[in-house]
Amino acid sequence: MRISVLGELKAEDGECIFTPHATKPRQLIALLALNANRVVSNEILIEELWHDAAVPQSAIATLQTYIFQLRMGLTYTPGCAGDRGKARERLITKPFGYQLRLGDDEFDVSEFKARISRASEAGEAGRHTKAIEYYSACIRMFRGPALIGLHTGPVLQAHARQLEELLLSVHEARVRHLLLIGRFSEAISDLSPLTVRHPLHEGLHVQMIRALSRSGRRSESLKIYQDIRRRLIDEVGIEPSVALQGAQREALCIECHAS
Incomplete structure (x- = not known):
């Protein structure tokens, strides 16, 4: 069995x-999966399922019906092979959840x-090429934004943001x-769409400034700094962070040495 939420919800x-077709059972299986092997309380499940409407008096009974429907779906998977007991061992009723x-x-x-975790371990060991491969594999796991196409309440929205x-x-x-390891062009290619999508993200802009300046595109790197500095002042009312200012100084220093 496999449940996927890094993109469109899939249960197979x-x-x-x-994969359930109805809205609330889809929310329910996604939320249970995101809390796999932990008890999710009735309170949290109800908050997610009825966030945009008055909670009906029949909420607990309706929730039990949705759980029954999910168990029936599990029962007829190859893993359970029609055995309802195995389905109940997969989706367990606990006190209050x-x-x-x-x-x-x-x-x-x-x-x-x-x-x-594997990528981080490789990086800490100085195996930078292997770390890049592992991180690339992580990125490829996303088939689109997390939980795309799923009607989400406040609980699932928080999970999606995380x-x-x-x-x-x-x-x-x-x-x-x-x-x-000096793969500056590749870094710039990766960072270009990210800095557009996250125009106030200082960490990404620090990396872009460094990638551009180290690849010889110093004037572009300094323009990136000026652009984000202006946005931070105009939209947030703050000056760039120490890290951003340090990236600018690094670019200026490289420019001075080059001249």
Whole structure:
């Protein structure tokens, strides 16, 4: 069995697809998967499912119906082979909540985080090329924005934001290793769309300034600094961080040495 949320929601077991079609069961299985092997309280599940409407008096009974529907979907997967007992062992009723049991290889987010750990270990060992390969594999796991196409309430929205932030940190880590081994053009290519999507993200702009200046494109790097400095002052009311100012000084220093 495998559940995927790094993109469109998918729940499948081999060739058997058991992704729910209805809105609330889709939210429910996504939220249970994102809390795999942990109990999710009825309170949190109800907050997610009825965030945009008055909570009905029948909420608990309706939630139980959705759980029953998910278990029926699980029952007829190859892994359960029609055995309702096995389905109940997968999706467990607990006091005041529910728990979905998944192995690390059965959920794409668990695999994503495990790959990040391997990439980090490679980087710490100075194996920069291998770290880049691992981080690249992490990035390829996203088939689009996390939970795309899924109606989400406040709980799932928070999870989606966390995953997007984690993906962004993976991009930053990959570029950091590209810079360390002098692959400046590749770093610039990766950073260009990211700095457009995140115009106030100082870390990305630090990396872009360094990649440009170290590749000999110093005037462009200084323009990047001036542009983000103006945006930070105009939109946030702050001066650039110490890291950004340091990247600018590095570019200026390179320019002075070059002249």
